Amino acid sequence: MLRVSIIGRANVGKSTLFNRLVGKKVALVHDKPGVTRDRRSHPAKLYGLPLEVIDTAGFEYTTADTIEKRMWQQTQKAIDDADVILFLIDARDGLQPFDEHLANLVRQMNKPVILLANKCEGSLQENSIYDAYKLGFGQPIAFSAEHGIGLNDLHAALADLAKDLGCDEDEQANNAKEDVLYLAIVGRPNVGKSTLVNALLENERMLTGPEAGITRDAIATMWSYKGRKIQLTDTAGLRKHAKISEDLEKMSAASTRNAVNMANVVVLVLDADGILDKQDLTIARQVLDEGRALVIAVNKWDIANKVEVLQRLNDKLQTSLTQATNVPTVTISALKKENLHKLMQAVFKIYDRWNTRIPTAPLNQWFADVQSENPPPLGKNKRRIKLRYITQARNRPPSFVIFSSNPEGLPESYLRYLTNSLRDTFNLGGIPLRISVRKTGNPYADKK
Numbered sequence: 001m002l003r004v005s006i007i008g009r010a011n012v013g014k015s016t017l018f019n020r021l022v023g024k025k026v027a028l029v030h031d032k033p034g035v036t037r038d039r040r041s042h043p044a045k046l047y048g049l050p051l052e053v054i055d056t057a058g059f060e061y062t063t064a065d066t067i068e069k070r071m072w073q074q075t076q077k078a079i080d081d082a083d084v085i086l087f088l089i090d091a092r093d094g095l096q097p098f099d100e101h102l103a104n105l106v107r108q109m110n111k112p113v114i115l116l117a118n119k120c121e122g123s124l125q126e127n128s129i130y131d132a133y134k135l136g137f138g139q140p141i142a143f144s145a146e147h148g149i150g151l152n153d154l155h156a157a158l159a160d161l162a163k164d165l166g167c168d169e170d171e172q173a174n175n176a177k178e179d180v181l182y183l184a185i186v187g188r189p190n191v192g193k194s195t196l197v198n199a200l201l202e203n204e205r206m207l208t209g210p211e212a213g214i215t216r217d218a219i220a221t222m223w224s225y226k227g228r229k230i231q232l233t234d235t236a237g238l239r240k241h242a243k244i245s246e247d248l249e250k251m252s253a254a255s256t257r258n259a260v261n262m263a264n265v266v267v268l269v270l271d272a273d274g275i276l277d278k279q280d281l282t283i284a285r286q287v288l289d290e291g292r293a294l295v296i297a298v299n300k301w302d303i304a305n306k307v308e309v310l311q312r313l314n315d316k317l318q319t320s321l322t323q324a325t326n327v328p329t330v331t332i333s334a335l336k337k338e339n340l341h342k343l344m345q346a347v348f349k350i351y352d353r354w355n356t357r358i359p360t361a362p363l364n365q366w367f368a369d370v371q372s373e374n375p376p377p378l379g380k381n382k383r384r385i386k387l388r389y390i391t392q393a394r395n396r397p398p399s400f401v402i403f404s405s406n407p408e409g410l411p412e413s414y415l416r417y418l419t420n421s422l423r424d425t426f427n428l429g430g431i432p433l434r435i436s437v438r439k440t441g442n443p444y445a446d447k448k
Contacts, residue, residue: 013146020146022042300333387404
């Protein structure tokens with residue numbers, strides 16, 4: 001499969017092209033320059049040609065130790081990983097000094113380059129196309145990522161390179177068949193999410209630094225840990241909803257929520273100095289309400305007041321997070337790479353619980369026993385509510401349906417009693433459980 005990196009200065013349409021090739025809106029696109037900061041990769045197909053497409057930050061030249069310099073270092077890694085580079089210029093703006101400076105840097109990397117003159121929706125950009133020859137990458141392709149103009153020419157150029165490089169066209173299909181665990185890392189800004197992702201990957205994959213809110217988009221990376229295939233997703237920090245005012249931050253928050261919805265397991269990263277404040281609890285509840293398995297990672301443990309922090313954490317979990325008791329908690333230091341193996345053990349353990357399917361016989365034996373110990377209450381007609389049987393409707397998370405002659409009369413307190421007993425009996429602590437009650441007659445009536 002051909003690995004393709006998209007590069008160019010800020011706001012030339014790199015993320016728009018990335019989304020066009022992937023076939024869906026994966027990367028954030030905004031009129032504000034510099035939205036993309038981390039590099040992002042995703043499988044794609046262009047007229048049947050399998051690709052791995054890598055989006056990068058806009059090039060801004062600097063020698064100072066700033067976020068722009070670290071963004072360029074991420075782009076350099078994307079170029080190193082690529083088989084071919086798609087170099088974008090903005091045909092509306094014409095050739096700019098940053099285009100020429102970036103071209104000089106790219107020529108030193110000895111990679112095949114396809115030059116795209118983007119935003120060529122009309123004939124007014126012809127002069128910019130001719131100017132692009134100055135960059136030394138051969139004939140530019142007149143292109144529009146927004147409208148899909150020039151895709152045939154791009155496909156032809158990429159197909160020739162794929163043939164020359166002998167890329168395996170079946171690799172993408174084989175990877176898609178593997179069982180993948182989808183793991184998302186979430187939390188407030190500046191708690192160490194990207195540092196944790198880099199520590200797990202043993203690679204400076206994500207942009208990090210002292211500035212809060214560096215990560216703006218959810219970035220997924222395929223990863224293998226002890227033979228297990230994992231899609232590891234770093235996300236933007238979530239602030240209180242009332243403090244989010246800019247459109248870009250709203251888009252970042254929506255990207256994080258989508259990453260949670262797509263995940264199997266979510267790791268909520270906490271700062272040891274601020275354990276489970278109101279925003280942390282809001283995030284945790286959202287994860288559980290979406291039916292995802294939750295693991296809590298207490299970061300910066302190497303500098304924490306350990307006894308005090310654990311006491312506060314346990315108190316908060318018992319009183320404020322009732323949706324799932326016994327949520328696994330792991331103390332880590334992402335910066336020093338401490339206890340990361342314990343974190344992954346907790347992830348795999350909670351993932352297995354989240355996938356639990358209980359056989360019918362033991363499930364209904366438990367159902368009979370639990371009612372024998374504490375029978376259902378009387379209904380509105382002063383007659384005891386009959387709960388006939390229970391079945392597991394699905395897993396991921398485990399969801400159950402109880403059939404009753406009078407489901408409307410069953411109080412919420414008795415449903416909580418059943419839920420807690422189910423957790424304890426079948427070792428389902430730390431994951432959300434779904435139990436609903438439906439009305440039924442004789443389940444065997446239709447079989448007579």
